[in-house]
Structure formats: C-alpha cells, structure tokens
Amino acid sequence: MSIAVELRHISKRFPGVIANKDVSMSVKSGTVHALVGENGAGKSTVMKILYGMQRPDSGEILVNGQPVHFKNPNDAINASIGMVHQHFMLADNFTVLENIILGSEPKRGITIDFAAARAKVVEMAAQYGLDIDPDVLVEELGVGQRQRVEILKVLFRGARILIFDEPTAVLVPQEVDDLFKALEGLRAQGMAIIFISHKLDEVLRVADDVTVIRQGSTVAEVRSKDVSARQLAELMVGSELPKPSTLGRTRREQITLALKAVSIPGSKGGRDLISNISFNLHAGEVIGIAGVEGNGQAELVEVIMGLRDHSGSVEFNGSAIDGLSVSGRHHLGIGLIPEDRQRQGLMMNSPLWENRILGHQYGKPVMRGFVIDKKSTIESTRNIMAEFDVRAPGPEVAAAALSGGNQQKFIVGREMSKAPSLLVASHPTRGVDVGAQGAIWELLRKAREAGMAVVLISADLEELIGMSDRLLVMLRGSITAEFDPAKTTPEQLGSAMTGAA
Ligand SMILES: Nc1ncnc2c1ncn2[C@@H]1O[C@H](COP(=O)(O)OP(=O)(O)O)[C@@H](O)[C@H]1O
Ligand SMILES: [Mg+2]
Incomplete structure (x- = not known):
C-alpha cells in the first residue's frame, strides 16, 4: 500500500502555547487512520496545517512522496486533500447540488453546466454509498445528511485524502453507523481517510491504524487490531488507568x-x-x-x-x-x-x-x-x-x-x-x-x-x-x-x- 500522506516532526507554537511539538504520522492509501488524543492535544492544529489553513513552524509534509508547502487550503485541495469540517459550512438556502459545486462549478462557455455537474454528483453518490437528493434545499436536511453533502463537496473537488475532524460528535448512533459505512466505501476506493476522534470504541471499530498524540507530540502509531481501548486511553493520558482490583479481603461472617x-x-x-x-x-x-x-x-x-x-x-x-x-x-x-x-x-x-x-x-x-x-x-x-x-x-x-x-x-x-x-x-x-x-x-x-x-x-x-x-x-x-x-x-x-x- 502506498503512503498518501507523511507528516514529519511538525511543530507549531501559538503565543503562550505549544500546539504541536514533533508530530509525525504516516497515512496509507486505502486505510482509515485515526488520530486520537485528549482535548487540546493538538489534533485539529496539525490537520489545519495539513490542509493549508496554518503554517507549521518546522517539519515536513509529503503527499504521495512529494514534499509540499501549502500556503492556503486551495493548495491543499489541488494536492487532492479535502477537509470535512466539524461545523458545516453549507449555504442553507441553496440546494444540495448547488452547495456541492459552489466554488468549483464546471463551466460551458461562461455558463455553469448544471447537467454535467448533476450527473457527476449522482454518480459519485451512488459509487460511495452517500445517498442524497441533489435537488433538495440544504436547510431541510438533518445533520447526518449535511455531513454527506460536505463529503460529496470534498470528493467533487477530486480529494483522495480526506480529513474528518471529530465527525461523530454531532451524530446520533444511527448516523454514526451510516458514516462508518460511507468511510468503508471510501476506503475500498483507495482513499486515505484521517479520522479524528477521542471516542476509542469508534476508533477501534473503524480505523486500520491509530496515531496517538499527547500534549502536542506523537506518542504512538499502532495497528488498531493490536490494541485495546484501555491501552489507547493509557497512551492518551500518559499514565495507567484504574485497574479492576479489589485490594484485600473484606468478607464478613454473615x-x-x-x-x-x-x-x-x-x-x-x-x-x-x-x-x-x-x-x-x-x-x-x-x-x-x-x-x-x-x-x-x-x-x-x-x-x-x-x-x-x-x-x-x-x-x-x-x-x-x-x-x-x-x-x-x-x-x-x-x-x-x-x-x-x-x-x-x-x-x-x-x-x-x-x-x-x-x-x-x-x-x-x-x-x-x-x-x-x-x-x-x-x-x-x-x-x-x-x-x-x-x-x-x-x-x-x-x-x-x-x-x-x-x-x-x-x-x-x-x-x-x-x-x-x-x-x-x-x-x-x-x-x-x-x-x-x-x-x-x-x-x-x-x-x-x-x-x-x-x-x-x-x-x-x-x-x-x-x-x-x-x-x-x-x-x-x-x-x-x-x-x-x-x-x-x-x-x-x-x-x-x-x-x-
Ligand atoms: N489559533 C490558535 N491560537 C492560539 N492557540 C490555539 C489556536 N489553535 C489552537 N490553539 C491551542 O493549541 C492547543 C491545541 O489545540 P487543538 O489543536 O485545537 O487541539 P485538539 O483538536 O486536539 O483538541 C490548545 O491549547 C489550543 O488552545
Ligand atoms: Mg479539535
């Protein structure tokens, strides 16, 4: 399997805080790669760096083996990286189709070729199992469906590397199941998926590999089948969790x-x-x-x-x-x-x-x-x-x-x-x-x-x-x-x- 993204020793400091200090991870095509860590560990920051929203102070990013230096998200999009935002950035009073193509409209002369765009969206939706009606207004959609629109929008721009920042935080369990099915479809198509979460049961369900960061630094990169939720949690917090142990006998006569x-x-x-x-x-x-x-x-x-x-x-x-x-x-x-x-x-x-x-x-x-x-x-x-x-x-x-x-x-x-x-x-x-x-x-x-x-x-x-x-x-x-x-x-x-x- 080829390596789609490699982050090497990324560091980023904000006034008064070190958000990332030596974050490294390596994400293969055709896998779901989880990035886990406690709140404030630096997950979103490193993904913003990968997506060109922030510049790293030091470190290297390689996409498909080539070093890249993104100045803005457009550079990242051109390098086939897409970010599915946690807080959706859709226009409520536009249709699903309009939202998906907004900003990357296929043109015929100077007019937008809606028919071509529509055909492409319908085909993509079927291919990835992201069932959605392209003509409905976004304001009528529930959270799970809006997320689907965000995913299609990213795919429409040609993304092969998809970043999901805590995508399940806003979903009910049924929607989580649907999202995971969609992730499996994307993985089967050879996409590289970076899945940020601090819910370890979800991580173990959906991810192939897991990178754990703690206080801004990578502390482990493991196969999910080799670890338990407990081990991941211990890596996240950096100390041993309470163990099941009764410590001494308290049995009475009665x-x-x-x-x-x-x-x-x-x-x-x-x-x-x-x-x-x-x-x-x-x-x-x-x-x-x-x-x-x-x-x-x-x-x-x-x-x-x-x-x-x-x-x-x-x-x-x-x-x-x-x-x-x-x-x-x-x-x-x-x-x-x-x-x-x-x-x-x-x-x-x-x-x-x-x-x-x-x-x-x-x-x-x-x-x-x-x-x-x-x-x-x-x-x-x-x-x-x-x-x-x-x-x-x-x-x-x-x-x-x-x-x-x-x-x-x-x-x-x-x-x-x-x-x-x-x-x-x-x-x-x-x-x-x-x-x-x-x-x-x-x-x-x-x-x-x-x-x-x-x-x-x-x-x-x-x-x-x-x-x-x-x-x-x-x-x-x-x-x-x-x-x-x-x-x-x-x-x-x-x-x-x-x-x-
Ligand atoms: N734009 C910013 N300016 C200043 N501090 C920031 C900024 N973005 C993130 N931070 C800080 O960097 C640290 C890591 O944040 P973040 O990457 O959002 O963590 P996570 O996504 O793992 O919860 C936190 O202490 C946060 O407050
Ligand atoms: Mg975050």
Missing part, C-alpha cells in the same frame, strides 16, 4: 445470599435452564460468574431478583425469599444493575427524576404515602448525580440525552442510594468509556468494603478476575468449575467457560 439446589426445568422435558445451583455469598464478598453468554447467567439473575419460578430455595440474610415479589426484594435491600440498561434499566425518553423512581416506588425519598413526592425525588436525583458523577445538565433531561457511561453511572447511583446489602451487577461496565469504567469499579469496591455482597456477571474476564473474591463458571446451566481469582488467568477461565478444561 451470609447475605444463599442458593440451595436451585433449578429451572426446561420446557417439554428439555435440559434444565439452570440446574442444581448452590452457593453462599457473604457480606463484603464478590462472587464473579463467568460463562459464555446464554449458559444460564440471565436466568440466575432472574431467580435472585424474583422473576422466575424455580425449585430449590433462595435465602437472603437467613430467611427464604422465594415467595417475595421483585419490589419486595428491592425493598429488602437487593439492588440490580440490569444487563440491558436501555431496555431494563431506564425509560429513555423520560427525565432522570422519573427514572429515579423506577424500581423504587416505595418509601422515602420518592414516595410520600401513596403519592410520588416530586420535589424530594428531584432533590434526590440531584444528589445521585453529584455523588456518582453523572454528567448531565440536570434532573429534567431525558435519560436518552446522556452518554452510555453516564447512563450507567446513574443506574449504579440509583441502586446504591438505597445502600443495598446485595447487588446483582450484570455487565456493569459494558459499553462505557474507560473513565466511567474506573468510576464504577471504585463504587463497587467502596460498597463491598462497607459490607455489600455482590453477584458480578461479566464477559470481561479481566474485570471478573480483578473484582471477584471467588469465581464460578457456568456452563449449560450448571456451575462446572470454581476458581480463586488470585491464581487464575483469563486463558484458564476461558477454557473452563467452553468446557475445554
């Missing part, structure tokens, strides 16, 4: 949860969904449940939460609770972080304060007698947000407006606010960013120290090993192995999960 020969028969004589499960969980102890998804973990959670008929018995703090309803169990002090937070844990379109009530429709601070106490619910929502670092404008915003990590911290906060003596945590950090992950681990550690018992179900084996006091492996509905996490590797656990060990 048995919080006891399962005694619990089974759920399968339908029509099929094998049991879960079979003869027994264990004791002490106060201040974390039991980790490992297993390939679909081996009975979800049913185990349902049994503990009172959502499933079963044989055998479940005891909580010494008494059988088999007859108790879900809300009765909540009331007793059993909290749940559900597996699917968007479907089971939150009402996405309702404000946070209403979500505060979910599963807690009894007693203070949510209820006063039989009516909801809105004022005190809002107050308590505010407290949860402050204490559990839920970043959102306030209790009135809809749950859907929060990032995944903040939604999860809210759920954890809501469950912890009751100081439960037992927490069933199903994939508590799945899909959240590394910062929120560290915060959730810290919350679990503190609660465990205060005597809370935890059933932890996770597909993240490092999380299971790091956070648990004991590990049980579930396979086809049974507990088939037990491990001491202090002496277990993810590989050993993985083999046990598939029944290979």
